[in-house]
Each structure stands twice: as structure tokens, then as C-alpha cells.
Amino acid sequence: MLLTTHTKRHGCTPVSHHKAAHHKASCHKSARHSLCAIAVAASLCASPAWAQQTNSQTTNAEQVENEKGKLERIEVTARRTLESLQETPVAITSVGAVELGEKGISVLTELQQFSPNTTLQTSRGTNNTLTAFIRGLGQQDPLWGYEPGVGIYVDDVYIARPQGAVLDLLNVQRIEVLRGPQGTLYGKNTIGGAVKYVTKEMTGDTEMNVEATVGSYNQRDIRLIGQVPLVEDTVYLGVGYANLNRDGFGEYLLSALPNQDKENYNKDLWAARVSLEVHASDDLFFRFGWDKTEDTSNARGGYRLIPSLLTDAPVPDSKFDSYTSLPTSNRVELEGYSWLARYNVNDNLELKYIGSYRESYSPTNIDFDNTPLPIFDVPAEYDDSNTTHELQANYFGDNFDVVSGLYFYDGDSCGNFDAILGVLGQSLGAPGLTREVTGCNNSESYAAYAQLNYNITEQLSLSLGARYTDEEKSAFVNNGLIFDNVYPSTGWIEGYVRPEGQLVPQVLGTDTDGDGVLDAPAVQSWSRFTPRVGLEYQFDPSMMFFASYSQGFKSGTFNPRATINEPGVNPEVVDSFELGMKSDLSDTLRLNVTLFSYEHSDRQYIGVEGDLSDPTALDQRLRNAAETAATGAELEMTWIASENLQFDVAYGYIDFEIKENNAIPPLIGSASTPENTFNFNANYFLETSFGDITFNANYYFRDDYLLFEASDLIQQDAYGMVNLSARWESIEGDWYGGIHVKNLTDEEYLTGGYDFVTRDEDGNFGPGLGGDTTLIGYYGDPRTVHLTVGYRF
Numbered sequence: 001m002l003l004t005t006h007t008k009r010h011g012c013t014p015v016s017h018h019k020a021a022h023h024k025a026s027c028h029k030s031a032r033h034s035l036c037a038i039a040v041a042a043s044l045c046a047s048p049a050w051a052q053q054t055n056s057q058t059t060n061a062e063q064v065e066n067e068k069g070k071l072e073r074i075e076v077t078a079r080r081t082l083e084s085l086q087e088t089p090v091a092i093t094s095v096g097a098v099e100l101g102e103k104g105i106s107v108l109t110e111l112q113q114f115s116p117n118t119t120l121q122t123s124r125g126t127n128n129t130l131t132a133f134i135r136g137l138g139q140q141d142p143l144w145g146y147e148p149g150v151g152i153y154v155d156d157v158y159i160a161r162p163q164g165a166v167l168d169l170l171n172v173q174r175i176e177v178l179r180g181p182q183g184t185l186y187g188k189n190t191i192g193g194a195v196k197y198v199t200k201e202m203t204g205d206t207e208m209n210v211e212a213t214v215g216s217y218n219q220r221d222i223r224l225i226g227q228v229p230l231v232e233d234t235v236y237l238g239v240g241y242a243n244l245n246r247d248g249f250g251e252y253l254l255s256a257l258p259n260q261d262k263e264n265y266n267k268d269l270w271a272a273r274v275s276l277e278v279h280a281s282d283d284l285f286f287r288f289g290w291d292k293t294e295d296t297s298n299a300r301g302g303y304r305l306i307p308s309l310l311t312d313a314p315v316p317d318s319k320f321d322s323y324t325s326l327p328t329s330n331r332v333e334l335e336g337y338s339w340l341a342r343y344n345v346n347d348n349l350e351l352k353y354i355g356s357y358r359e360s361y362s363p364t365n366i367d368f369d370n371t372p373l374p375i376f377d378v379p380a381e382y383d384d385s386n387t388t389h390e391l392q393a394n395y396f397g398d399n400f401d402v403v404s405g406l407y408f409y410d411g412d413s414c415g416n417f418d419a420i421l422g423v424l425g426q427s428l429g430a431p432g433l434t435r436e437v438t439g440c441n442n443s444e445s446y447a448a449y450a451q452l453n454y455n456i457t458e459q460l461s462l463s464l465g466a467r468y469t470d471e472e473k474s475a476f477v478n479n480g481l482i483f484d485n486v487y488p489s490t491g492w493i494e495g496y497v498r499p500e501g502q503l504v505p506q507v508l509g510t511d512t513d514g515d516g517v518l519d520a521p522a523v524q525s526w527s528r529f530t531p532r533v534g535l536e537y538q539f540d541p542s543m544m545f546f547a548s549y550s551q552g553f554k555s556g557t558f559n560p561r562a563t564i565n566e567p568g569v570n571p572e573v574v575d576s577f578e579l580g581m582k583s584d585l586s587d588t589l590r591l592n593v594t595l596f597s598y599e600h601s602d603r604q605y606i607g608v609e610g611d612l613s614d615p616t617a618l619d620q621r622l623r624n625a626a627e628t629a630a631t632g633a634e635l636e637m638t639w640i641a642s643e644n645l646q647f648d649v650a651y652g653y654i655d656f657e658i659k660e661n662n663a664i665p666p667l668i669g670s671a672s673t674p675e676n677t678f679n680f681n682a683n684y685f686l687e688t689s690f691g692d693i694t695f696n697a698n699y700y701f702r703d704d705y706l707l708f709e710a711s712d713l714i715q716q717d718a719y720g721m722v723n724l725s726a727r728w729e730s731i732e733g734d735w736y737g738g739i740h741v742k743n744l745t746d747e748e749y750l751t752g753g754y755d756f757v758t759r760d761e762d763g764n765f766g767p768g769l770g771g772d773t774t775l776i777g778y779y780g781d782p783r784t785v786h787l788t789v790g791y792r793f
Contacts, residue, residue, distance in 0.1 A: 069643035070587040077198065078178050079451070080156075080185050080403045081394055086582045089463065089536045089546035091179040091594040091634055093118075093650070097172055097200075102683065102694050102727050104740030104786065106221075108175070108195070113679050113700040113721075115177040116634040116652025119672045120195070123162065124752035124778050125366035127267065127297040128332055130162045131752065134179050136630050136656055136673040137192030137574060137600065140708065144382060144413040145441035145475065145560030146604075149572075151182065151190040154197045155289070157338050157356040160411050161384045171225050171240040171273060173200045179634065180596060181552025181576050183530030184465035187407060187447050191552040191574040191600070201287075202227045202236035202277050208793050215786025218247040219267075223790075233279065240273040249782055250320025252301055252328060254313075256372040257493060260328045261298055265320050265781075269295035269332075283344040292335045299330035299365040302754065302776035305714070306765055310423060310772045313371040319748050319779045325374045326365040327493060334360045352392040359385040363488070368754050369774045374422030374432070374485060376756065376770035381488050386411030404450035414440035415560075421770045422485045432485030436504045438478045439560055440521070445471035451532065463534035463548070471528075473568065474521040475558035480504030508562040524568040526556040543583040550576050557604065559622035566621040574600050588640040597631040605663035605710075626667055627660035648681040665710045674703035674718070691735075696725040702749070713755040714777060719747045737789040746783040753777045 074085040076094050085094055093115035095105075105111065108130070112120040115134075123129040123142055132138050132150035139149045142162045152159040175197055182190040208226035213219060223242045230237055248263035255262060271293040278286040301322025307314045313323050336358035343351045362382040369375040392405040416438035425433025451465030482503055490498045509518035534548035554572040576598035584590050607625025632654035639647045656670040678701040686693045700721045707714040722745055727738035754776040756768035765773050 069640055071584055071590050071638065071640060076174075076176050077196070078176060079453075080392065080405075081396075081401065086542075086584060086590070086592075087544065089534055089544070089548060089580065089582075091578065091580065091592075091596070093177040093179075093636065094174055096174040100172065100175075101736075101738070102696050102725060103698065103723065104725050104727075104738055104742070104788065108197075111175055111177060111195075113698065113723075114648075114650055114681075115179070116636065116650050116677055116679075117179065117632060117654050117673070118177060118652070118677070121672065121751040121780070122778075124754070125300045125302065126163075126332075126364065127300060127330070128163070128269075128295055131672060132162070132192070132195070133670075133672050134177070134192035135596065135598070135632060136628075136654055136670040137598075138672070139554075140671050143560050144384070144415040144439070145557050147189045147555045147557060149189065149554055150192045151186055151194040152197075153186070153194060154291075155199055155287075155338065155340070156196075156354050156390070157336070157358075158386075158388055158409070159358070160386045160409075161360060161382070161413060163332060163360055163362050163382050163384065171199050171238070173198045179594070180578060181530075181550045181574050181598075183550060183552030183574075184449055184451055184467045184532040185403065187449070187467060187530075188445065188469055188471070188528075188553060188555050188571075191554050191572065199273075199275075202229075202238050202275075203233075205229065209790060211788060211790035213786050213788040215246075216784040217249060217266075218245075219784070219786055220245045235279075236277045238273070238275040238277065241271070243270045244268075248298070248320065250301075250316075250318045250322065252324050253316060253321050254323045254372045255328065256325040256374075257327060260324075262328065263298055264301045264322055264328075266298050268297045269293060285340075285342045287338075287340040289338040289340075290336070293332070294334075295330075295332040297330060298328045299324075299326070299367075300778060301328075301367060302370045302778050304370050305753075305775045305777050306757075306773050308369070308371045308375075308772055309767055310375060311371050311373045319777070320782070322367075322370050323372050324365075324367040324370065325372050326367045326377050326379060328365070330362075330364050332360070332362045332364075334358070348396050350392075350394045350396075352390075352394070354388075354390040354392070356388045357386070368756065368776065369770060369772050370776055371772070374420050375424075375772045376774055377420040377422070378417050379420070379487050379492055380415060380417035382413075382415045384411070384413045399455040401453045402450060403453075405448070407445075407447040407449070409443065409445045409447075411444075412440060412442045416488055418486050418488060420485050420487075424771050425483060425485070427771070428483075430483035432483065434482045434484065434486040436478070436480060436482055436486055437561055438504070439476050439508070441473065441475040441558055441560055442521070443471060443473050443555065445469055445555075459538045461536045461538075463532065463536065465532035465550075467530045469528045469530070469553075470525070471555060472523065472525045473555070473557060474523045475508060475560075475568070476506055476518070476521040477508035477558070477560060477562045478502060478504050479507045479561070479563050508558060508565050518565065522558060522565070522568070524556065524558070526571055528553050528571055528573075542585070543581070546578070546580045546582075548578045550578075552576070554604075557622075562622070564621065569604050569622050570602050570624050572600065572602050572604055572624075574598050590636075590638040592636045594634045595632075596634070597629070599627070599629045599659075601627045603628065603663075605667070607662045607664060623662070625662040625664075626658070628667070628670070629657045629659055630670070631655050644685045646683045646685075648679075648683075650677075650679040652677040663710060667709050668712060669706045669709060671706055671709045674705040676703040677701065691728050691730040693729075694725075694727045696723075696727070698723040698725075707750060707753050708755065711755050713757065713759065713775060714750065714753040716750040719749050721745070721747050721749075734792050735790070736792075737787070739785070739787050741783070741785050743781060743783045748782075749780045750777050751780050 078090045109120045119133040121131045123131045178194045211223040213221035221244045225240045227238045246267040248266035250264040252262040273291040275289040339355040341353045366378045387410045389408045395402045419435040422432040447469040449467035455461045506518040510520040530551045532550040536546045556571045558568045578596045580594040582592045602624035603626040605625040607623035635651045637649040681698045684695040704718045724741040729736040756774035758766040
């Protein structure tokens with residue numbers, strides 16, 4: 001964008017998102033914890049050119065005094081280089097470490113409150129599988145083979161699968177939520193947008209931060225974050241560890257298996273991060289990272305919205321109580337390695353390499369019917385791994401910037417599930433009945449991209465970007481019926497021994513020797529060119545208007561539940577138009593507005609071909625079966641009413657339209673996407689003789705929404721949620737603490753569900769798959785209170 005000083009080239013550190021109202025008392029703290037020092041550094045290192053007219057004789061103290069009660073400059077990397085939020089022509093919400101602490105936010109899903117038209121929720125029967133939608137674009141089904149629609153990135157490393165993507169925030173500098181297709185700079189599977197997790201780069205002396213939290217439902221959390229300079233100002237070792245525990249919000253009222261842990265919606269995980277950073281010179285930087293998470297929280301049991309027809313399983317009193325015939329155990333293991341090398345060749349050219357390897361394994365139990373009978377039980381395993389390599393070359397000229405790169409991705413996504421319909425099988429005279437599905441959906445893709453930002457005049461600039469992606473996928477599916485109750489492995493339930501060998505035939509793949517038997521994966525390739533064109537007009541130093549067209553795509557794939565040898569489906573494509581304004585209307589009032597419109601074509605659903613009037617001619621399989629569109633608006637406002645008081649507002653509106661509908665069952669709306677979202681936040685900063693206290697009150701509203709795009713059996717009514725916090729920090733900046741109340745009014749709201757039922761013309765429910773009325777809801781967290789105390793040294 002115009003007149004931007006590229007701080008990265010000159011070694012400046014990004015400014016944190018500290019509130020302007022904090023500056024007054026922060027000056028009492030040591031330099032190590034001084035928010036004033038950060039504000040001064042921001043004004044010296046990261047200012048727009050017109051802001052550099054400040055009298056060179058002004059002292060640091062005078063600058064701090066001048067900044068009291070004023071808006072701060074917020075740094076983001078949405079366009080893969082460091083720049084001001086207000087100079088970036090992309091719809092972004094950025095939440096920094098201080099704000100996360102003030103609000104007591106410790107998990108990624110809580111960020112949906114602060115970003116308009118955004119849904120970040122925990123998926124159905126799991127604790128850390130992510131359901132993500134931005135502007136109505138995402139992916140509901142987390143099964144291997146289906147690709148997400150919102151990209152998740154940790155330090156620019158792509159998190160490919162939704163399993164384990166509900167990240168607990170550890171050692172974070174900021175979270176950026178980018179709304180709208182990011183197909184040029186971020187590539188595939190970002191049709192809705194991207195969520196970026198940015199950690200802190202290490203500088204300075206040895207530092208440690210120990211934090212403990214206790215709260216409702218016997219919450220017991222410990223976090224440890226620290227850095228040690230192994231070679232002064234050159235080599236740093238960073239560590240982070242968290243152990244997070246909480247009893248369940250509810251319980252399994254009845255379990256068919258003995259000796260089961262009956263906690264429901266509990267939390268039991270640990271996570272660790274280790275990083276080694278080498279500042280080899282002023283221009284050369286290396287980072288090596290390792291992280292691991294192990295979550296042994298119980299499988300989540302759903303809430304029966306209607307009673308069972310087949311057994312004594314009435315609707316429980318609590319939304320967090322359930323019944324089950326499966327083990328309650330669940331496990332998610334995640335481990336990753338990352339590499340970063342950054343070299344500033346000169347003041348104009350930066351080279352960067354980002355590499356990663358990640359793997360995950362998750363055995364899980366999902367009781368669809370939530371009764372003590374095996375009516376519809378699904379034990380499953382997910383096993384994923386991927387490798388990425390990215391080489392960037394970024395050039396900063398006098399009146400233009402170029403961001404460019406090459407990207408390689410190689411990922412294996414495999415799994416198996418057993419849909420156990422035991423009661424139905426017994427009614428047929430068999431010991432049981434299971435549909436077993438196993439398979440892999442593997443991807444190898446190459447991409448090249450470049451984006452030019454060119455200043456046509458002092459006020460008008462042009463953005464031109466393009467990405468070319470070539471992707472090959474291979475997949476196989478084994479699918480068939482077994483007239484017994486079958487589990488993924490021996491010992492899954494006590495006494496169970498799984499038969500040897502492959503139990504069901506391969507139904508999707510390739511016959512390599514012509515003997516009529518599939519013996520290898522099916523292979524299909526796709527390529528995609530995703531452009532971006534934008535114009536930005538700097539009306540004056542504090543107001544920018546922008547317009548853009550961008551395209552994104554979700555990868556083509558094969559049906560992971562295929563029953564026949566069907567071909568793959570083409571990528572989904574989103575064409576998006578945006579008009580926006582970013583403005584600081586005064587030193588105390590910031591207003592950012594975006595209008596958007598998009599068309600979403602080639603949507604991947606089970607669909608039909610043939611003569612629709614002749615049921616015998618229909619062929620049902622995964623197809624590019626639908627086209628939808630939407631228009632909407634987003635508003636974000638910050639008003640600093642005084643040196644101590646700040647208000648923030650975020651509002652989102654979306655109008656969804658179905659243009660082509662050959663899906664089975666037909667689409668009726670957009671999943672997990674309210675027409676209106678609204679957030680109002682108030683922050684008050686108070687100085688005392690024993691430290692600084694920040695009070696925070698937050699009201700979040702979500703309009704009514706469907707849980708599924710093709711069913712209205714489960715809907716969530718509009719609701720509002722109130723959160724309150726008070727955070728104290730000592731004058732010296734070493735001790736801090738906070739008390740946080742989440743969901744003050746104890747609102748009950750759905751985040752997922754299952755709807756395997758029938759419904760007659762009078763609205764009465766009848767049995768669905770498995771022979772029972774499986775209408776199940778999963779709910780967001782109830783009211784909780786937690787107290788955090790931390791010490792920095």
C-alpha cells in the first residue's frame with residue numbers, strides 16, 4: 001500500500017496489540033514489560049511516511065504523553081509481509097496477546113466472537129476437531145478426503161486437517177482472521193478465508209512466565225512459557241508447556257460397558273512447544289520448531305432431543321448428559337516440526353524458506369444414537385501426515401512491492417470407521433450389522449504465486465496477484481456390510497478380537513491387471529489459476545478505500561464413503577468482489593467497513609444425474625451438484641472515549657442464495673452461518689496504588705442458524721452471550737491475575753448435531769437409519785468462572 005515503511009527490512013519488531021488506554025500506567029513498569037516502550041518503538045519503527053514529520057527533538061516521554069488515549073497502529077501479515085492493519089486492503093480482525101489475556105481467551109474457537117461473519121466451533125462428538133466457516137464458506141464434514149474451506153496456519157505452516165485444529169493458545173503474539181478467499185497468497189482450501197496463529201520472536205534476556213488457573217467444573221490449568229539466550233543476542237531456546245484439565249459439564253447417565261469414565265465434555269490434555277532461534281546476523285535468521293499435543297479428553301456424548309423408540313433413553317435434564325454403548329475413551333495425538341530461514345539480501349530483497357512436517361492420529365468413539373444399545377455406533381480412526389515446503393522472494397521497491405513464492409504440499413489422509421447397526425442386525429437374525437469403510441485420500445500439489453502492489457500515484461495503487469496450482473490426488477475406498485458388530489481393532493471393547501485380513505472389498509480404485517478386481521488407488525489431477533485484482537485509494541493519511549476481485553478454490557477430491565468406483569469431483573470455486581473503507585476518523589475513532597459479494601460454484605455434494613422425473617434413471621454419487629451466492633457487509637469500530645475507556649464494535653451481515661440445487665437431499669440454506677452477528681466490547685483501565693486493573697465486558701449476539709445445509713430438523717435460535725473479566729497487573733509488571741466469567745447468563749446454544757430421523761406431514765418423528773429416532777444436539781460451554789494468577793521473571 002502507499003507510503004508504507006516496510007519495517008521488516010529494517011529489523012523492527014511488530015508492535016503488540018496493547019490498548020492505547022494502557023499507556024498511562026504502563027510507564028511505571030520496568031523496560032522489559034513497558035507498553036510505553038512498545039508504543040514508542042511502534043512510532044519510530046513502523047510509522048507511515050506522513051507520521052515521520054514529528055519533531056526530531058521530541059523525547060520518548062513526550063511521545064508517550066502524546067499517545068495517551070489515541071488509536072494504536074496494529075501490525076499484520078495478511079499479505080505475507082509486515083504492514084499496518086489500516087493500510088492492508090483485506091478484511092481482517094487481529095487480536096493480540098494482551099487482549100487475549102484481558103478477556104481470558106485460551107482456545108481458538110472463542111475468537112469467533114470478535115470477527116464478523118465468522119464461525120469457529122468444536123465439531124460434534126469431539127473436543128478439538130474444528131468446524132470453521134467464514135462468510136458461509138467452510139466444511140461441515142471432517143471425514144478424510146473432504147477438504148476444509150478455511151485455512152488454519154501456525155507461523156505460516158498450514159494445518160491441513162480439522163482434527164486437532166481447535167488450538168489452545170500458547171505463546172501467541174496475535175491471531176489474525178482473514179475474511180474472503182485467499183487463493184493467491186495462501187492457496188487451496190481458503191475459499192472462506194484464513195486464521196493465522198502468530199507466535200513471538202525471541203529477543204532480550206532470560207524470561208519465564210508461570211501461570212495457573214482454577215475454575216468451574218474443577219478446572220486446573222498450568223502454563224509455562226520461557227526463553228533462554230544460549231548465546232547472548234544470537235541463539236535463543238524457547239519453551240512452552242500447558243497441562244489443561246477440567247471435569248465434565250455433564251455425565252454419561254448410563255453406559256453399557258463396565259468401568260467407563262462417565263465424565264462428559266471434560267478436558268484432559270497437555271501441549272508442548274520448543275523452538276530454537278538463531279540470529280546469525282542482522283540479515284540472517286533461522287527458527288527450528290517442534291510441538292506436540294496429546295488430548296485424552298473423553299469422547300463427547302450428544303443430547304437426545306427426543307426420546308428413543310427402542311430403549312429407555314428419555315431426554316436428559318441437562319444438555320450435557322448422555323447415554324452410550326461405546327467406550328467413552330478418545331485420544332488425539334498431534335506432532336509437528338517446522339523450519340524457517342529468512343535472509344535480507346539487501347534493503348530491497350528478502351528471501352524466506354518455510355518447511356514443515358506434521359502428523360496426527362486419533363482413535364475416537366461417536367455414539368450417534370446416544371443410547372446404551374448399539375443402534376448406531378461409530379468407532380473410528382483418523383491417521384494423517386503431511387509435508388510442506390515454501391520458498392518466498394519478496395522485493396520492496398520505491399513505488400512497488402512484490403511477494404512471490406513456490407509451494408509444495410504432500411499429504412496423506414487416511415482412516416476407517418465402523419457404522420455399527422447392531423440392533424437392526426439382530427432383528428434380521430444376525431449377530432449384528434456393520435458397514436465398514438476404510439480408505440486414504442492422498443494429495444500432492446505444486447504452486448507458484450506472485451502479487452504486485454504498485455503505486456500508480458501518491459494516492460492510487462494497484463494490486464495484481466495470481467497463483468497456479470497443480471494437484472494430483474490418489475484414493476482408495478474399501479466399503480461393505482458385515483453381519484456382525486465390528487470394531488477397528490482388537491481390544492477396542494473388552495474381549496473383542498477383530499478377524500484377520502481385509503473384511504470388505506475395495507470399491508474405489510484402479511484395476512491395474514484387468515482381472516476385474518480393484519488393486520490400486522484411483523488417480524486424478526486438477527490444476528487451477530486463482531487471480532486477484534485490487535485498487536486502493538488513499539483519500540488522505542487516515543482514510544483508504546479499496547475494491548478487489550479474488551478467487552479461491554477448495555481441492556477436488558474423491559468420495560471417502562463411495563460404494564461404487566466413481567470418479568473424483570472437480571474443485572469448488574469462489575469468485576468474490578469486495579468494496580471497503582479503512583479509516584481513522586480521528587485520533588480516537590477507527591471505522592472499517594467491507595461490502596462483499598461472491599458466487600460459489602461446483603459445490604461438492606451427493607447429487608444426481610439423469611432424468612429427474614424417472615427415479616430408475618438416477619445415479620447418485622458425489623458430484624459438483626450445487627451453486628450458491630451471498631452478499632454481505634462487515635463493520636468494525638474502535639472508539640477510545642478517554643485515556644481509560646475504550647469501546648469496540650463488530651457487526652456482520654450475510655444474505656445467502658441458492659442458485660443451482662442438484663444435491664440429495666436438496667440444500668435449504670447455509671450451515672452454521674447466522675444472518676447477523678454482533679459484538680460489543682468495553683474496556684476500562686484503572687490505576688491503583690497496588691497495580692493496574694483492566695475491566696472488560698463483552699456482549700456477543702448470533703442470529704438463528706441451521707446446523708446443516710440440507711436439513712432444518714436441528715436449528716439454533718438467536719441468542720446473546722455476556723462475558724466479564726477483570727485483570728490486574730502489578731506496578732513492577734511481574735505478577736498478574738484475572739477473574740473471567742464466560743456465558744454469564746448460562747445460554748444454551750447448539751454447535752453440532754446428528755439428524756437420522758424421518759418426519760411425516762404432521763411433523764411427527766419416525767425411525768431413521770438404525771431404526772431409532774436419532775436427533776442429537778451438541779452444545780457450547782455453559783457458564784464458567786475461572787481465576788488466573790501468573791508470575792514473570
